[in-house]
Structures are given as C-alpha cells and as structure tokens.
Amino acid sequence: MKNVYDQVRIFYEEETDWGVPVKKDWVEGFLRQKAWQGANDKELQMLWQNIERFLLYLAYAGMNDLDEVTLAEYSTGIVWLAEQMPAFKKNVANVRQYFAVLIEFYQYLKNKKVIFDLTLLEDAARVIAGGKKLDLTAAIEGSDTAALFDADVDQTLEKISSVITEDMSQKLNGVVERLMVKLGSYFHQENFNDDFDRALYLYTGPFEGVPDNDHDEFWLGFWDYFLFDYHLLQTDKTPLTYFFQNACDKLTSDEREILKNLLNAKFSVFYISKVLNQDWVECTNLFTDETFQLPIPNFDYKTLKRLLFFGHVFAQGMIMINYVTSIEVSPNLRKRIKEEILRQQQMLFVGQSSSDLNEFFSRHAQAVRHSIDVLVTLAKVNVINPEYLDREYPIIAGNSIPSNEVLKKIDQVAADYRFSAYDIRQMKKLWHDYCQVAKVVIRKSGTWAAALLYAYAQINHISHVIVEELARDLEVSASSVRSNRNKLFDALTLNRFDARYISEEGFMYLIFYPNT
Structure with missing residues (x-):
C-alpha cells in the first residue's frame, strides 16, 4: 500500500x-x-x-x-x-x-x-x-434561513426563475444559506472587530450583555440588526450595502440576486389585521396603515391578532431573513407604542428638519426595538422624558464658512476616540451652526476641535472622552477646551440629548435614561 x-x-x-x-x-x-x-x-x-x-x-x-x-x-x-x-x-x-x-x-x-x-x-x-x-x-x-412566516422562496426570487420546483426551492434555500455563511465569515475578519463590539453594545443596550450560553435566538436577532440596520464606523454604510459594494465578486450569480433582494428590505412594525383564509393573513403597518399579505404564521388563532411583529419586509411584502420578532400586546399598548415612536420621530424632525419616518427607521431601527421592549417589559408610561420631546431650537441662518483647519483636526482625531463617520458629520454640523451664530476667533484649531469632541460627547452621554486627555493629545490647555465648550453650549443653547446633534449611542442612552 x-x-x-x-x-x-x-x-x-x-x-x-x-x-x-x-x-x-x-x-x-x-x-x-x-x-x-x-x-x-x-x-x-x-x-x-x-x-x-x-x-x-x-x-x-x-x-x-x-x-x-x-x-x-x-x-x-x-x-x-x-x-x-x-x-x-x-x-x-x-x-x-x-x-x-x-x-x-x-x-x-x-x-x-x-x-x-x-x-x-x-x-x-x-x-x-x-x-x-x-x-x-x-x-x-x-435551515437557518427559515423565517417566522414560511415564505415561499420562489416568490422572492422571481428574477431567477419563473417556474420553481420543490427541488429547486430547496436548492435556493441552500443558496441563501451559503450567502449568510459568506456574510458571517466576511464580517468576522479582524478589521471589523471594533464594529462588531459596538454593534453588540448598541443591540443589547447599556444595562444588558451578551448571554453567557449559546443562545441561538439572541444571535439570530443580532445578525438581523447588524446586517440590515447597523452603520459601520468608517463608512456609515450598513454591512449589507458595504458587502455588496466591496465583495460582490465573491458571490455566485444566484447569491448576488438574493443579496439585491435583501438590500430592498425595509424595517417595519406591523400586526395582523385580518385572517383571509387558512393560508394567508392581511397585515397592517403600525405607522403608515399600509396593508399587505403574508403566509399565515404558526401561532394559535386566538393569539394572532394580539401579536406585534417587527423585522424586515420586502417591498412586495415578503420576509426572507433569519429572524422576525413577535410580542403579544393589547390594543391599548399597541397604540401607546405607535404614539411613543412617532413622538421620537417628531423630536428628530424638529431638531434636524429632515427626518421623516423612513429616515428615522433607517438610522434608529434599534432604538425602535429598545423602545418597544421598554414599553412592554417595564410598563413605563413614556420611554423618553417629555422634556426632551418638547424642546424648541433656534433657527440657524447665515452662510459663514467654518474654519477648514478645525474640520481637518476633527477628521484626524475623532476616529481615535471611537467616533463614527456619522458622528464626525454631526460634529461638523455643530461647528457649522456655531460659526453662523457667533463671532469665532481661532488661535489654535486644536482647541476648537477638542471642544467640539468634548461638547458632542457630553450631548450624547459618552463618558470615555476626557477633557484632559483631549487637551494632551491635541497639545492644548484643558482650560481653553472647557472655555470653548461653554461657548458652544451658550451660543447654540445646547442640552444633553440635543436632537440636532444626537448620535446613535446618544439615542440609545436617551431611551434608557431615567425619567426624572
């Protein structure tokens, strides 16, 4: 031998x-x-x-x-x-x-x-x-690709084939599964470690952690959030979008087709409004009242109309992801959830003047999940203190051009303090707005850059930004950073959780901040 x-x-x-x-x-x-x-x-x-x-x-x-x-x-x-x-x-x-x-x-x-x-x-x-x-x-x-609603794969993949046999349907399930495996392997690379840790923190909230044991339900929910709703630190793109733009060549043609379908998914909160027959139900979007049909889920008939679902729904009303959450709520609680989320969206609309409901869900889908969880599990009357919802903000008018040297300094140091691309945009907006309402004297651009980082951190309840460390890193005095921080707060009447400059972390903290 x-x-x-x-x-x-x-x-x-x-x-x-x-x-x-x-x-x-x-x-x-x-x-x-x-x-x-x-x-x-x-x-x-x-x-x-x-x-x-x-x-x-x-x-x-x-x-x-x-x-x-x-x-x-x-x-x-x-x-x-x-x-x-x-x-x-x-x-x-x-x-x-x-x-x-x-x-x-x-x-x-x-x-x-x-x-x-x-x-x-x-x-x-x-x-x-x-x-x-x-x-x-x-x-x-x-298969891990099974959704809460047993959606027929061939309806989702009409572009691939107009006639799908049962064998082909199983094969397509395999294609979806391979795609999910490739996505998981890609984002487990070392260069995404910071994103993975940050996403876990945003997903669990400030008072919970990752379960000690191997909880499949937890990880299915996390990956649903991470792939569809999380925004990457360096690019502010969702992982699905980033993968499509940078790694699509790693996919087969069928996998690319499915990924395109996944990119069209929208975060939605809905309930079952009517049982049409033994196979189908009519669902209603909680916030838009739009109706669509889905295959009947595997729940007791009496329970169906008391369930509230949230997850990702395709434009054609087809769910095809790993995880959709359902909770049992009364009609009154469902109404309160709708009112609370719409108040939060209105708060951002007042602060940022452009946050419609779709933009709100796109940026803060996890905040919506947290809000629903708080209302259901803690039985709170309000999630967010009405004080934050009723604020008014001064109108920013003017066309003064902010110092470019300060903007460059922000670009140089913000990532070192674990701020995201979205955070950096918000800081630059803060600097722009300040330059419209105040006469700015710049002796050291680093002083103003440090003040902007410090002010932004205080607005969003971020504790790891220490003024003395900022001053040392930017080679300026801590007292001058504090002085400029006060100028920012006074000129723009800034407050904690200011809706004009709130971050994703800040919105999460706002939800869990005590109602005092």
Whole structure:
C-alpha cells in the first residue's frame, strides 16, 4: 500500500480537472501536523480517506468555495457518499468519524487563516449525527434561513426563475444559506472587530450583555440588526450595502440576486389585521396603515391578532431573513407604542428638519426595538422624558464658512476616540451652526476641535472622552477646551440629548435614561 502522502499526490494529479476547492498543500500540512502529534500510518490513512470522500463530493457538487457548503449540502453529501462508495456505511459511528475528521481539518485551516469559521460544520455534525440515529432531513428542513412566516422562496426570487420546483426551492434555500455563511465569515475578519463590539453594545443596550450560553435566538436577532440596520464606523454604510459594494465578486450569480433582494428590505412594525383564509393573513403597518399579505404564521388563532411583529419586509411584502420578532400586546399598548415612536420621530424632525419616518427607521431601527421592549417589559408610561420631546431650537441662518483647519483636526482625531463617520458629520454640523451664530476667533484649531469632541460627547452621554486627555493629545490647555465648550453650549443653547446633534449611542442612552 502506498503511504498516505503518495495517495494525496495521486489524487490531486488525477482530479486536477475537477476544480477541488482545497489545495494539496493544505491537506499535506494537516496530515504532517497529525503525524508530528503522534498519529500512526493507520490513523493517517483514516484521516485522508474521510477528507478524500469530502473532496470528491465537493467536486461532484461543483463547490468552489468551502464557505458555500451548507447544512443541506453536508446532509446531501452523506447520502451521495453512501450511494457511490460501498465502503462508506451510512451509520452513526461512521458519520460521526467523518465529521470529526472534517472538524479537525477545518480547525487546522482556521488556524492557518484559510477559513474564518467552522460553526456551520459543527452544527451539521450535531444535527445529522448528534442523536442516537442519523437525521439526514433535519439539515434541510431546519435551515437557518427559515423565517417566522414560511415564505415561499420562489416568490422572492422571481428574477431567477419563473417556474420553481420543490427541488429547486430547496436548492435556493441552500443558496441563501451559503450567502449568510459568506456574510458571517466576511464580517468576522479582524478589521471589523471594533464594529462588531459596538454593534453588540448598541443591540443589547447599556444595562444588558451578551448571554453567557449559546443562545441561538439572541444571535439570530443580532445578525438581523447588524446586517440590515447597523452603520459601520468608517463608512456609515450598513454591512449589507458595504458587502455588496466591496465583495460582490465573491458571490455566485444566484447569491448576488438574493443579496439585491435583501438590500430592498425595509424595517417595519406591523400586526395582523385580518385572517383571509387558512393560508394567508392581511397585515397592517403600525405607522403608515399600509396593508399587505403574508403566509399565515404558526401561532394559535386566538393569539394572532394580539401579536406585534417587527423585522424586515420586502417591498412586495415578503420576509426572507433569519429572524422576525413577535410580542403579544393589547390594543391599548399597541397604540401607546405607535404614539411613543412617532413622538421620537417628531423630536428628530424638529431638531434636524429632515427626518421623516423612513429616515428615522433607517438610522434608529434599534432604538425602535429598545423602545418597544421598554414599553412592554417595564410598563413605563413614556420611554423618553417629555422634556426632551418638547424642546424648541433656534433657527440657524447665515452662510459663514467654518474654519477648514478645525474640520481637518476633527477628521484626524475623532476616529481615535471611537467616533463614527456619522458622528464626525454631526460634529461638523455643530461647528457649522456655531460659526453662523457667533463671532469665532481661532488661535489654535486644536482647541476648537477638542471642544467640539468634548461638547458632542457630553450631548450624547459618552463618558470615555476626557477633557484632559483631549487637551494632551491635541497639545492644548484643558482650560481653553472647557472655555470653548461653554461657548458652544451658550451660543447654540445646547442640552444633553440635543436632537440636532444626537448620535446613535446618544439615542440609545436617551431611551434608557431615567425619567426624572
């Protein structure tokens, strides 16, 4: 019998035309590492045998990327191997060994930075071979892409095909799943760590943290928020938009088509107003009264009309995301939720003069989620103190051109203090407005830049911006920063949570700030 490395060499020489998405060097490196760790020839043969089976299925299925392999594909692969290779017995022990080898191999690839995640593989192993019997249907039927409403995939993907068979529908579910895996791997890269941490904080709020245990519901909800509603620090784009603009070449044509559909999704709060028949319900948008139809969700009939849903709905009224939240509320509470959110939107409209409901949801969808949660769980009369809702602001008129040197300083230092691109725009607006209402004398541009950062932080209840540190970093005096900060507050009658300059963090703090 040839040694294992000869077998690997022969495999790659014979299967060159198959386009296997795993390099020969990766396999050899993994086997050599196992040999160094003490694996004998028999164990190495077993490792290679299982990897070879996996590679043969990938070649058969036309997979060009390990990230494309979904739960459904892992399940289908087991069936295919059992049919094509008599030596591969379709039993729990054999399949567990197969997955154990793949998990070890994937861990090696992850350590080498070839892949970013092996969670989907581990989930497949658990679903398919984690019980007393093999479950080769759960991976397909229990796809993570299943929505609260069992939307028919072919309606969402009309551009791909006008006639969708049941087999094609399952395949499209696999395409959606592969897309989600690629999105997850892409945003798990190190350069998005700050965004990921910030998004978690905005999602949980200031008084909660990430659950200690592996809560699927929490992470489904988080990824829904992160992909659709979060705004990246450096670009202020949502992750979906950023991925579409910068990484679309990593996708297949079907995946790109689905991503285009996802980009059209709108955050919506709605309830069921009418049960049309055993298959369909009529839904009403809580804020616009627009109606649309959806497949009937899997709830008790008596409960349906007491549920309030919030999630992302396509223009054609089709949900196709991982997570939609539902809560049971009374008609009175539903009315209070509507009134509270509209008051918040009106507060921003008064402060910023251009925040219509769509803009409000686009910027502050997570604030809407938090507000609903506060009203439901804490039984508060108001989420936001009426004091903040009833403010009036001076009209800013004038065309004075702000000092460009101050703007440059803001660009240079704001990101170092973890401010986002949106925050920087808001600071520049603050500087512009001040220059219209006051005579500005600039001795050191750094003093005014530090004052703007400090004032903006105080407006938005941000505690990590310390005036002494700002002064030291910009080589100015702390007393001059405080003096200029006071000038800003006095000239523009600034207040905490000022709607003209409120940030995403500031809006979150406003919701959780005590009603005093």
